[in-house]
Amino acid sequence: MGLQSAKFGLRPQDDFQVKRDFQLTNHNLAILNRLFTPLVGSSAIGLLHYLNQFVESTSNQVNTHYIIMSELKINLKEFRQQMDILEGIGLVKSFVKHEDNTSSFVYKLVQPPTARQFFSDPMLSIFLYNEVNKQRYHQLKSDFETSTAIDLTEFQEITRKYTDVFKLPKGNLVEDVSQMPQESTYKGLDLSAVNFDFETLYDLLQTHFISEEIITQEAKHLIIQLATLYGLTPEAMKRIILKSITSAQQLSFEDIRKYARTYYLMEHEQHLPSLQQKDQITAPKPSAEQNDDDKNWLQQLENTSPIEMLASWSSSEPTTQQKVMVEELVEREKMSFGVINILLQFVMLKEDMKLPKAYILEIASNWKKLGISTAEQAYQHALKVNQPKPETRVASSQSRYKKHQLASKEMTPKWLLEREQQASTESDDNNKKVDNDNNEEEDQERAAFLQHLKERWGEDDE
Structure with missing residues (x-):
C-alpha cells in the first residue's frame, strides 16, 4: 500500500495550493492521456487534471482537502495512493509545512516529457510496451513521430547570426531574473536512492583492458536505469558493455539498451518487466504455515x-x-x-x-x-x-x-475455520477410537468363538 495520509499529518481540514511553472499544451495533454494513462491508470491522471484547475483559480478562498474528498468522492487514503503514483512517476512534487493546529500543502505539477524523451527513456518505454501490445506500442510511437520531417543532409544552413543583423548594445545593464519562476521540466524517474556498485564494474572492465573513462556521466545514468529495470549485477553489466563498445572504443547507448533487454528476456522466459507499485513488490511474505x-x-x-x-x-x-x-x-x-x-x-x-x-x-x-x-x-x-x-x-x-x-x-475468519477444523478433527478421532474399540471387541469375540469350535471339534474326534 502507498504512504498513508497519517505519515504526512494529512487531515481533511488541511489547506493546499497547486503550482505550475509551465504552459500546459495540447502536446502535454496527449502525452499524459495516451502514454501515461496506460502506465499509471485513469484515476491518477484524472486527479492530475483535476488539480490543474486550482492553478488557474483567482479566488482568494482557502482550499482544503475537504473539497477534493467531496468532489472526487474519495477518502484521504485513496487520494494519497493516487498522489504516490503521480509523485513516483515524476509528474508531481509535494511540499508540506506543519504548524501547531494545521498543515499546509503545495502540490507542484511537473511538465510532462516530450514524446522523444518518453520513448528514449528505457524504463518508461519498456513499461509502456509491457502494458500495451506490440502493435499498439508502435502505433502510439508512430503517431508522435513527425511524418513531414525533411531530410536536411544535402542542404547548407544559411541562417544569419545575431551580429549579422543587430548592433551590439553599449550598456552593461544586468537584469535580476532570480524571482522569475523556472519551469519544472520532466527529469525522468527519480532513482537517486538506487545504489549501483560502479567500483566493482570498473574493476571487472579493467580485466579486459577497458578504461573506466568510457563510463561517462550520461552513461552512468543509463546504467543505473537499466540495472534498476532489469535487476542487473555488475558482472552482467560488464558482459553487456563489452558487447556494446564500438570500433571507436565508445559505448553505444542503443546497443547497451538492446543487449540489456535481450539478457533479461533470456533470463525471464521472454517476459518484459512491468510497472508495479511498491506494495505489490514488497508485500510481507507469508509464514511457512500460511498458504x-x-x-x-x-x-x-x-x-x-x-x-x-x-x-x-x-x-x-x-x-x-x-x-x-x-x-x-x-x-x-x-x-x-x-x-x-x-x-x-x-x-x-x-x-x-x-x-x-x-x-x-x-x-x-x-x-x-x-x-x-x-x-x-x-x-x-x-x-x-x-x-x-x-x-x-x-x-x-x-x-x-x-x-x-x-x-x-x-x-x-481464519480462527473460526481453524476452530471448526479442530473440532471436526477431534470428533473424527473420537469416532475412530470408538470404532477401533468395537473392532477389538469383535476380534476377541471371534477368536474366542473359533477356539470354542476347535475344542468342540476336538472332543467329537475323540
Missing part, C-alpha cells in the same frame, strides 16, 4: 472498507453508530482497513456478533500501543490471545456465521 488463501484473504482485508465488511456479515447496511465508530478508528487511532477488519471480526466472534463500542476502542488502543499496523500482525495477535468459549457458545457463533456467510471465501 495462498491466507495471503489473499489478508490482502483482501487490507483493501476492503470496514463498512463493506460489516454489510457483508449482516447482509444489511451498518448502523449510523457503527459507521461513526469505524470513522473514529480510522481518524483517531490511524488504523488501516486490514487491522480494523480483523478487530471487528475478532470482537464479533467473541461477543456473539455484537459490537460494544467501549470494548472495541479499548482493544484498538491496546493494539496501537503494541505497534500493530497490518492485517497479518492483527491476525497473528488475535490468534495468540483468543481463548476458546464454551462449546455451546462456539456452536452458536458457528451457526450464526454460516447463516450470514460471506460470498467470498477469502473473507472467512
